[in-house]
Amino acid sequence: MSETTLNRRQLSDLISISAGMLRLKSIEGVCQTTAEAMVKHSVFARCVVSLLEPDDTFVRLGFGGLNAKEISALRDMPKSTLESMQDQLVKKFLIGRSYYMPHDQTDMQGLESSKKAKGRSKTDNQWHPDDFLFIPLYNPDNQIIGLISVDDPADGLRPTEEILLPLELFATQTAAVLENLRNVERQQEMYEQLRNQQMVVLELSTPVIQVWEKVLVLPLIGSVDSARAQQIMENVLVKISETSASVIIVDITGVPVIDTLVASHLIKTVSAARLLGTKTIITGINPEVAQTLVHLGVELSEIATRSNLARGIAAALEMTGKQIVDVD
């Protein structure tokens, strides 16, 4: 088999593997698949794929051609950092897009794959078991996001650009898949954050104010959907038991539409409050809403109402044995 057919075969194998990687859902899975593919479709018998964490350390996530014992030994080794690698990832070691460090020119430890390859005679183009070869994983901004470390070439030779080219191509695909997965993760985080913020806004939007010792006011502003209605009811009940209020005023001036959903939650809140020994006054029902409620068939006659908040507060104080008087 000539070298070009070998290369073509290798390329098409690697391409179909990287196409399959698009379906993988986990970062670790992508690293493992990459490591196994490297070992199967290149001259190198061992491979470790490491990714750079936000704290600038490399974690080893994919292993090819290593047994369980070797893998657990590697996992226990101290993590190398990007900083500690800066001396190795330099121009003089560059072949193509990869870094090759002959053993006699480096003193690195930490990220290498296992050092078990048998020693070979040391001639110029021969691979030595203590040599290092890294194929970096780059993000679109050309920053290193990980390293593919390979070792133990079957031909016993030092790497050439030709040998490395298909592997680098494959590494590019791996990096793209990884970036994609990370973006999905980031999006999920943002979504979570958004949801949390919504909860906060929900809470902010239903304040219960204590205007006098035993009198609470709940000003409702904006549309009331089922989630918010639930939240309102809970807030009211918690606040009532915290303050042992005797009257709560619910002001609905700011609610654009009072339909059966809002009405039924108001009625539920009123009866729950009543069970706790608290009276409810509803204020801010304007004439249009009052008429509409009558047409709708909603019964509010059981509930004390006042036209506006000021009257509601006056009534509430009266109910608790206080009175508002003019001073003159």
Next chain:
Amino acid sequence: MSVLREIAITTEHDIVLCRRACREVAKEYHFNLVDQTRITTAASELARNIFEYAKTGTVTIVILDGPNGDVGLKAVFQDNGPGIEDIDSAMREGWTSHKGMGLGLPGSRKLVDDFDIQSTLGEGTTVTITKWRKQG
């Protein structure tokens, strides 16, 4: 007759958008405040029924030109949900298949001038309401 607004109901928030659209159109065509509120409230009920019982559907708002220069606001609430088995019961005050107050349908009917409901089990429900603008 022209279609003024079409609102797809897929989330709870679309109910808000639907009633806001109804209010805007009613305002634009100078319905009085009480009738604006009635139309908006009926729309809220019917859109919520779509969301609750059929999950998705559409609301279409049109303006009708009546015989003597009358202006009517017509809204059609259409869904392909489960349909209503017994329309007479559903139209009765207090009748609910879930835990509602059972006032949405009968209440909406009282809030508007014309009310029509068509429903086929397994095919869906269409409710059409019209409110005519009062003179003066």
